[in-house]
Amino acid sequence: MRRIAASLFLGLLLAVSSLAVPQAAKKEAGLRCTLTGKKIEKCCCEQRDGKLYCPLAKKLIEKCCCTADEAKAKKSAKQ
16 A cells, blocks of 8 residues: 555656656656756666655755756756
């Protein structure tokens, strides 16, 4: 039951985050972990014990740490 709830929460979180960033900018920009600064292919946040966990930073977090890579997003918006 917990796994289903966690999957639904993560799916909802990903759906909301995909609406927040235009698809063209998201594809062009990629993602970056705000805690480590590393570029990533897909969101690294995981659900553990009912809380979000960043495996790159190896710690529990309050909200998702994955954001669009701003440098490339701004560059592609200018073109």
